[in-house]
Amino acid sequence: MGLDRSVREVLRDRGRVDLLWRVFLETRDARRAGMSSIGRELPERVMRIRERSLANLGELLEELRASVERSGGRLHLVRNGREACEVVHGVLTRRGIRRLMKSKSMTSEEIGLNGYLESRGIEVLETDLGERIVQLARQRPSHLLGPALHLSRQEVSRVLSSWIGRDLGSDPRGVVAAFRDAIRRSVRGFGAGLTGANAIDSETGALVVVTNEGNEQLVIGMAEVVICVAGVEKVVRGIEAAIDQAMLQAFSATGRPPSFLTVYGPWVSAEGKEFHLVLVDNGRLRALGDRRLREGLRCVRCAACYNVCPTYRTVGGHVFGGTYTGPIGVFWEAVTKGPDAANEFSDLCVSCGLCALECPVGIRIPLLISLVKSMRRDHRLRDWLVATGYERFAIIGSRLPGFVNWISRSKTFRALLELVAGVDRSRPLPRFRGGDLHQVLERTDRTAASPLGEVVYFPDTFAQLVDWRIGLGAVELLRTFGYRVIVPRLQGSGMPFVQYGFLRAAASRARFLVDALYPHVESGRVVVTTEPTAAYCLREVYPWLLGDEKSARVASAVRDLIAFLSEHLERSLDPEGPLRGLRAYYHVPCHARGTGAEEVTSRLLGMAGLEVVSEDLGCCGMAGTWGLRSGASRSGLSVEIGRRVAGRIAGHRPDVIVTESSVCSLQLSHLTGLPVLHPVTVMTSSLRSE
Amino acid sequence: MSSKADLFERAARRNGISVLRVHRRDELVDAIASLAKGGDPVVLGGELSWLEHHLGRRGLRVVLADETEPVELLSGPGAVAVRVASGALPETGSVLLTGSFRVQLITTLSERLLVLLDADLLERGIQLGDLLRSAVTSGGPLYVISGPSSTRDIEHLSVIGATGPREVACLLVQVGEPWVSIAP
Numbered sequence A: 001m002g003l004d005r006s007v008r009e010v011l012r013d014r015g016r017v018d019l020l021w022r023v024f025l026e027t028r029d030a031r032r033a034g035m036s037s038i039g040r041e042l043p044e045r046v047m048r049i050r051e052r053s054l055a056n057l058g059e060l061l062e063e064l065r066a067s068v069e070r071s072g073g074r075l076h077l078v079r080n081g082r083e084a085c086e087v088v089h090g091v092l093t094r095r096g097i098r099r100l101m102k103s104k105s106m107t108s109e110e111i112g113l114n115g116y117l118e119s120r121g122i123e124v125l126e127t128d129l130g131e132r133i134v135q136l137a138r139q140r141p142s143h144l145l146g147p148a149l150h151l152s153r154q155e156v157s158r159v160l161s162s163w164i165g166r167d168l169g170s171d172p173r174g175v176v177a178a179f180r181d182a183i184r185r186s187v188r189g190f191g192a193g194l195t196g197a198n199a200i201d202s203e204t205g206a207l208v209v210v211t212n213e214g215n216e217q218l219v220i221g222m223a224e225v226v227i228c229v230a231g232v233e234k235v236v237r238g239i240e241a242a243i244d245q246a247m248l249q250a251f252s253a254t255g256r257p258p259s260f261l262t263v264y265g266p267w268v269s270a271e272g273k274e275f276h277l278v279l280v281d282n283g284r285l286r287a288l289g290d291r292r293l294r295e296g297l298r299c300v301r302c303a304a305c306y307n308v309c310p311t312y313r314t315v316g317g318h319v320f321g322g323t324y325t326g327p328i329g330v331f332w333e334a335v336t337k338g339p340d341a342a343n344e345f346s347d348l349c350v351s352c353g354l355c356a357l358e359c360p361v362g363i364r365i366p367l368l369i370s371l372v373k374s375m376r377r378d379h380r381l382r383d384w385l386v387a388t389g390y391e392r393f394a395i396i397g398s399r400l401p402g403f404v405n406w407i408s409r410s411k412t413f414r415a416l417l418e419l420v421a422g423v424d425r426s427r428p429l430p431r432f433r434g435g436d437l438h439q440v441l442e443r444t445d446r447t448a449a450s451p452l453g454e455v456v457y458f459p460d461t462f463a464q465l466v467d468w469r470i471g472l473g474a475v476e477l478l479r480t481f482g483y484r485v486i487v488p489r490l491q492g493s494g495m496p497f498v499q500y501g502f503l504r505a506a507a508s509r510a511r512f513l514v515d516a517l518y519p520h521v522e523s524g525r526v527v528v529t530t531e532p533t534a535a536y537c538l539r540e541v542y543p544w545l546l547g548d549e550k551s552a553r554v555a556s557a558v559r560d561l562i563a564f565l566s567e568h569l570e571r572s573l574d575p576e577g578p579l580r581g582l583r584a585y586y587h588v589p590c591h592a593r594g595t596g597a598e599e600v601t602s603r604l605l606g607m608a609g610l611e612v613v614s615e616d617l618g619c620c621g622m623a624g625t626w627g628l629r630s631g632a633s634r635s636g637l638s639v640e641i642g643r644r645v646a647g648r649i650a651g652h653r654p655d656v657i658v659t660e661s662s663v664c665s666l667q668l669s670h671l672t673g674l675p676v677l678h679p680v681t682v683m684t685s686s687l688r689s690e
Numbered sequence B: 001m002s003s004k005a006d007l008f009e010r011a012a013r014r015n016g017i018s019v020l021r022v023h024r025r026d027e028l029v030d031a032i033a034s035l036a037k038g039g040d041p042v043v044l045g046g047e048l049s050w051l052e053h054h055l056g057r058r059g060l061r062v063v064l065a066d067e068t069e070p071v072e073l074l075s076g077p078g079a080v081a082v083r084v085a086s087g088a089l090p091e092t093g094s095v096l097l098t099g100s101f102r103v104q105l106i107t108t109l110s111e112r113l114l115v116l117l118d119a120d121l122l123e124r125g126i127q128l129g130d131l132l133r134s135a136v137t138s139g140g141p142l143y144v145i146s147g148p149s150s151t152r153d154i155e156h157l158s159v160i161g162a163t164g165p166r167e168v169a170c171l172l173v174q175v176g177e178p179w180v181s182i183a184p
Helices: A002-012 A014-038 A041-055 A057-070 A081-094 A106-110 A113-118 A129-136 A153-164 A172-186 A215-222 A239-254 A284-288 A293-298 A304-308 A326-337 A354-358 A365-374 A381-399 A401-407 A411-421 A437-442 A460-466 A468-480 A495-499 A503-522 A532-546 A549-556 A566-572 A597-607 A632-650 A662-672 A679-685 B003-014 B025-035 B051-057 B070-074 B101-109 B119-124 B128-138
Strands: A074-078 A099-102 A123-126 A192-195 A199-201 A207-211 A225-231 A260-264 A274-280 A454-458 A484-486 A526-529 A558-560 A583-586 A611-613 A656-658 B018-022 B042-044 B062-064 B080-084 B087-089 B094-098 B112-118 B142-145 B167-173
Touching (some): A002 A014, A014 A041, A014 A239, A014 A304, A041 A293, A074 A081, A081 A113, A081 A192, A099 A215, A106 A225, A113 A123, A129 A172, A153 A172, A199 A239, A207 A239, A215 A260, A215 B070, A215 B101, A239 A260, A239 B128, A284 A293, A293 A326, A293 A365, A304 A354, A326 A365, A354 A365, A365 A503, A365 A532, A381 A401, A381 A411, A381 A460, A437 A468, A454 A503, A460 A468, A468 A679, A495 A503, A495 A532, A503 A549, A526 A532, A549 A558, A558 A597, A597 A679, A632 A662, A656 A662, B003 B018, B003 B094, B003 B119, B025 B112, B025 B167, B042 B051, B051 B062, B070 B101, B080 B101, B112 B119, B119 B167, B128 B142
Parallel strands (some): A074 A274, A454 A484, A526 A558, A583 A656, B018 B167, B042 B062, B112 B167
Antiparallel strands (some): A207 A260, A260 B142, B087 B094, B094 B142
């Protein structure tokens, strides 16, 4: 209930939501442009560095201890936040220092260092602009890199005006200029400085730190006692590796190199400076021992995942997060504070998967979040009812379409459904066509000539039970081009189990489907799909869940239907067909992104005579059954996201929307009022008559 | 024009570093004098002490980094720091500065930073690994500077940041031989 209230409050502030959308769309685009300019070499190199470092972390920590001590510093390897705070306090106390200036360090936020020191009479001065703003406002950072991004310029001005003692106006240039003067005056007399690190080289003990303001150079340059607080996972072997890691973090955060990258060390000749490196475990080493969780420790803290998260960019980090915010914040909170802390906001992950596509080091963030959800002790009955009930509902709907379509519009039934299963009465439910795909196929010719071989079609629940026309269209297209089509009787992909964190049930479903499809794959057949989520499950989720060769083999055989038939379609589509000139907005479903199928489909829609328009608006906010669920943090947020996407789509003035996803279709038709077609429908309507 | 110099110049400009090519000593002095406008003190890195005389003759107030207390730069007029790059990364348009903590801090605290970069160094290619190893074993931080201080902390609008130099300019010295030879 707390999450619902928080979401409701933030959604009332339209200006703030507008600000967040603008900021994260801009950041996403700038980052993508920068990342594409450097190519894949650096990210892939850093991914190998991260894997190698994590695999040898114990050894690296021993090597680092020797390096730091050899170079005149001291390494403190601490188990938890409390110990880390005690070490820092002890260092300051021994030197009689009562004032500490800080550069940005999320690990110090994680361990609650400021509060610990201030409660013991030590003044703490944040020198990073964003950190100083939230320190003065007595808030926590809402973003890994932009702690005050949730505040408007007027709010920032009020906070800093109050500190500086005069009205700074609301022009950010003037506000920052005034802060520049003030922070320079303020750092005099601070004997100690604390920084985080982007990477630490075990061979030399050197720290690599990036900033765009340069404040860490001020802090370390001015301080007599230098303390670095960082997580143990930041340690790598080799100074070039450390620089690569820091450089990638900066590029992936902003799309450009950092204004300042600094390498510090050794400390023995550092003009009298005393150096302490406080390396914090705080659950990281335990996560390292877990086959699936350890992947998250690759994180370089670039926050690229925030830019595309549909819920984070709507509600911000004070709702979507604790100390760590956003998608990867679920992982970090779970590791450092335990799954209960993370599960206070993990519901805001809708499993769209876009964050994983942005992650420069290939962390499967949504799957890690599902894992964290699976650790919750308060699994909700309603989630279970929806996860298990939607297929049963679809079976009943396929058998009694008239009754189910009628009852779906009944206020009494919808109220009951909301009460029992938490399905929001105001959200549309799919309309059933009646019958299922297998019944329809039994009435059609199944003995097409098959000069090109056999394929397996996996329709998933919607094309099987709700609207079999898509499934039938898929089969007809395949037959038209000479394939014999096998449609095994299977259950659905089981995505709701993954989405709500029922991983045991998800694994059981995955096992069933992989076992059913594997013999076909072994016989050389490919598995084609028309539902992007089904392909996502087969390709990404099942191999992760099962971790075996069979699931990997099945994953490698999965194809998007349109992409699979692209060469045939290129030769057979009629640009003068019945859909000629129709202005179509092509909405790429999240689970189709990054597969390459979206470019093919877009091109083929054009070849079918449609005038195709599209832009990357990210997730439409339906996300399977999530957007149907009652509550501000689910259907309320889903509609908010969906309306924003629908508004942008309407700006293109399309006649029709085309999308592969059944749930995107439901959301977009509800919120735009436009007809929504599956690409299969377009293709089957646009084949040359000969 | 060497392709690496071009690559560096393009990348540096993208990052907000202005790049000027100079070919003779008098051009170098002219360029520094014009960039150090405004009466702010010019702080020279130790290896540039020979410029003190030339810049002084142009009416500039010149001090040497080794003789300057960084804390003096925390208030008062903004300083212009002039440093010699130990290397550069053409692909990212970054310059590399080495030196003691004290000299490096002066770089951070300057309002404007002028970096002299030997074009031959770019052409020869920098052994980054060697430079890094040398930096991390010989003391003093290594700065890799790719632009002026900037921040997007307020509504994600890009403005000059709160700490480092507001402006960074690079004088790409192209004399066809090791540029230090133009020093007397």
